[in-house]
Amino acid sequence: MKIAYFVDEFPPFFRGGLGTYASEISRQFVRRGHSLSVFSRNTGNDPTSEIRDGLDIHRPRLMKTSDIISMVNPTEVRTWDENGQEFFAETLLYNLLSASKLVNYLVFKEKQHYDLVVSHDWLAALAGITTRKNLGLPFVFHFHSTEQGRNPVGSPTIKDIERQSATIADAIVTVSYAMRDELVSYGYAEHKIRVIHNGVDEKKYDPSRFLPHQIELFRQKIGIGHAPMILFIGRLTWVKGVDMLVLAMPHILKEVPHAKLVILGVGEMDQMLSHMVHN
Incomplete structure (x- = not known):
């Protein structure tokens, strides 16, 4: 075609x-x-x-x-x-x-x-x-x-x-x-x-591409350690709803006390999200 x-x-x-x-x-x-x-x-x-x-x-x-x-x-x-x-x-x-x-x-x-x-x-x-x-x-x-x-x-x-x-x-x-x-x-x-859901290149995101000690060092570097991690990757804009994810964290922590939220992205909500996290 x-x-x-x-x-x-x-x-x-x-x-x-x-x-x-x-x-x-x-x-x-x-x-x-x-x-x-x-x-x-x-x-x-x-x-x-x-x-x-x-x-x-x-x-x-x-x-x-x-x-x-x-x-x-x-x-x-x-x-x-x-x-x-x-x-x-x-x-x-x-x-x-x-x-x-x-x-x-x-x-x-x-x-x-x-x-x-x-x-x-x-x-x-x-x-x-x-x-x-x-x-x-x-x-x-x-x-x-x-x-x-x-x-x-x-x-x-x-x-x-x-x-x-x-x-x-x-x-x-x-x-x-x-x-x-x-x-x-x-x-x-x-x-x-x-x-039709957005696809994922399984080879690009295959964890086996990295050695266990490399993964552990990276998790330590970003302050996660061995805690359960929620990872958000995307543009920090209203339609993505990352602010709802931040607001949900207190409720998540009641069920998973050591959970960590990692946000990776840039956008117009950057300063607002930083303010939400620190307050």
Whole structure:
């Protein structure tokens, strides 16, 4: 199967966990005999096209659009600050340039054939919608989170993009049954939704890669010793719920008195979590 794969972040560009997910899962597709053309955001100096690890990667170079932002941004987006408006305009441009590269160049000029279109989250949704409209290919839309889940108020524009993408998509993929239930509660078609949990590379995280004394030294170094450990790895942002984990620790300690919580990550909740822990 040949897949057109729209994902906003892809190496060398990482914003959060989505870039890691896309990097890992795309290589697994290749190992299983599929062919992927990945379309990702160009941060300025990234190669516009390259073959890496068997992947055909495209990063259309974005152009400066500051003079026309007010004309292309929806009314609600115009209430955002200048950086937010610029980001939205760049995201729109990334989507349109990526879809154009696929439709006009790879398909119509080079005569490449594709079987499936995949987009991840609202940041790459418009490219998937545009491609489906022009090529008539099956469209799969991935929800890794929702605008309402990230921010109860959120942006009506982003919510509209998510809803339109889910309506047009032939299938919706999300990462957990909790996320599926959230989508259903918003009125998304349940029969379209498939839950596919994020995978783990068992070789990368195999404890046998390390000698027992190396593990013991590391546990001593971070102050855990032989205590039971709860390990959180992720971006320190509201949607991850790490604050709930911190609040749960007094209750956990009643059942497991020597348990330790280790938090590994950075994000906008960093200072707040530090304050919670020390108070």
